[in-house]
Amino acid sequence: LGPEFRYSTGVYTAGEIDREGVLHGDLVLKGSGDPLLDEPALQGIIEDLKARGLKRVAGAIVGDTGDFDRSPYGWGWSWDYLSASYAAPAGALNFNKNVISIVVEPAAEPGSPARVTLKPSSGHMRLRSSVMTGERGSSRSVSRERDAGATTVTVTGSVPAGGDAAIDAVVAVLDPAQFTVDCFRDMLISSGIPVDGRARKGSAPAGARMLARHVSKPLREIVTDLNKWSDNLIAECLLRTLGSVRKGSGSVSAGRDVVMEFLEKQAGIEPGAVSMADGSGLSRLNLVTCDSFIRLLDYMYRHRHGTDFMESLPVAGVDGTLRNRMKDTPAEGKVRAKTGYIGGVSSLSGYVTTAAGQPLAFSLIFNNQVGTVAPCREAQDEICAYLAGLTEKL
Template identity: 30%
Template sequence: MNTELMYRRILFFFLLGLFVNTVLAAQTSLQASIDEWVADDYFTHTSVGIAVADATTGELLAGHDSERSLIPASNLKLLTTASALKILGPDYQFETQLAYDGYVDAEGVLSGNLYLVGSGDPSLGSPDMEGTPGLEALLERFSLAVQQAGIRQITGRVITDERAFSSAANGSHWQWLDMGNYYGCGAFGLNLHDNLYYLRFQQRSQLGAVPPIANISPDIPGLQFANEVKSAGRGSGDNAYIYGAPYTYQRHLRGTIPVGSGSFTIKGAIPDPPLFAAQQLQRTLESVGILCLRPPATARSLGDALPALGEPKVLYTHKSPRLQHIADRTNMESVNLYAEALLRAIGQKANGEGSAEAGLEAIKTYWESRGLDLGGVLLYDGSGMAPRNVLPPAFFCDLLSAMYQDEDIQQVFWESLPLAGRSGSLKNSLKGTAAEGKLRAKSGSLEQVRAYSGYVTSRSGRVLAFSVLLNNYQGSGGDARRKLLAIMARLAE
């Protein structure tokens, strides 16, 4: 044998052995870190599952009860946004049309109705979403389109058509505690202003005193409050809850806000966003002298009395930001409305039905076709609000690995996740650790549930997918979060 060739082979096998030993040592060290972390007495009565995989291969490297089905809370948004990016596409845009039926005479009288036809855009008139006009600016665009069409009076109604999505806007297993608050607003076929309103209290200086309601913004016609909120210690934070169901206008306010001398704001869920949209549009039209002779309505409220739209005359089409930007806000800021709207849009495209059930069925079908094992996965919504949702940490690693290996979507999905020490829910976390600037993860929290799933680049440059879920922990949520951050920091080492 050629001497040079022999030396090359020896060197190759030496380096291969060195690489294998290094990988095995790192894997052993990773498992040892997890074992040590789980052995903490803190977890004696806690259900904990953790999985760590090589994102480039999907190989499970280490874990603890990685196949245990646990409540993921908002980590579920990872599945929803990943599915939306793949099924709908990163360039998908929701469209909202302003149209009319009937005819407009020479005097500018529309003998017919004005319609706002939704497709479930969660960002319509959002106060916070970049790249889309806010409520007032949006209504001005609609009003201008009507004026430019020469319409000066409407003999019929302003009608919002929200039938793109099911009327079951909330998750089937959501808690009563949540549904009246902004984060439990649900997703309708026509959403507006993030489906939320601001409720401002005038603070009181005396403990136990009832702080009166100062105002709500924007105004919600017919909304009524039974105020039982009390004043608690200074700095006690927002512990006030709004109780009420969708489509109903009686709200009960309970809990506490801090004592003080200023105003204190909480956010509530608009009971019927499609009706609110019709009311707001009619109010804007009337402010510029365009009168509507009949009261505003929705397709749901009219039922069989809804006129057949036929071939509507479109005045204006509003397009949402591209889906990749909606997914970014969904994960970065954990917006439940956006996740639920994406779930229903998936159902509409894949199964012709804009419902949570149709969306979940489409998601299951898609990922099974990609070879993912959905054993132990039980889902009821797209946001993680339902405490009946359960997934194994190993499933999250499979999902994250699949997205990392997808060259077309990898970067979009990767950048939608909060970055340790820099952005989102991790902006102020893991600073000064090996994870700062190297770990991206979605957080999740419900009562006695804390979770993180995402990616971390180790010191060796290896990209790991990880998921760690805690259920039924003891003590405060802050303590649970600190435990999770500790193991995440170690994953980056």
């Protein structure tokens, strides 16, 4: 794709806007997989539509997902975490990281139901709440669960009287495209553009023309967001984008084919050394050797875009997922590496510059850990500190 690649989210119509500003036809929001589309981005599109004279939509709001398939999850993902923010579904249309915040405000008196709302508020998610207001000074404890394969979220718990409204939890949406067009329709109405029709999924008709669009920041910055903070949604969207751009199919399987071809033909990694089931590493069907990571790191160190790649990685003791690790050790500021974690597994792979000025690639993977992986991270940090402290070149 290249570091300057940008996502484009466009608004299309085959209808006409009359003298009163009424669009006689549907307004189609077509996505290309942008994982960072947010409220300011959609508001910018709405302002552009207003500048074109749009004052009312007589048709529907339609979400067009193009060649992206309808499988929003990776292979082998577990049903019990699909409502968690780190497992948000991915697609051609994504909004607000495909999560909804649960805002809880206590009632004035203990024993009364608390006020629970969803943000952004849309018809995409139904709310079932039994959160109560507890005594002043009591603990604040709120939990949520989305019904499996459904759009109903159940919120339970208690919040102390006299407290403020706060975001107590987030929940992943079920259908990112429907969620996006639901929110887009609501934002149009809130911005003074009534919409007669409902929000639904579909395709832009032949001959539809573009009215407005949002262009994302460049891929080098998106990849930095991904690697610095281990953003699963970005990784899943990028995998599907690779499939869409290179194979004509925005699917996990097409994206996987692109990645595996790159690993084998360019990075020189044996196909049998990597088993890839998703873009984020959340699936337990993902398998990889430390040697494969070392080969990839060595290849990227010499790649023409190697600097962009290395600068996207967290720096020990400085930023991202390593900001609180290896502080006050020889590794602080000398290690650039990507963390990896699922239950019982902890990994760290990247680069370290030794005291002798020698750059080294390393990969440390701990599997099948019982209980906390904290000892694994401590061992990783100690190894990195040792390597960073080497005063002679290897």
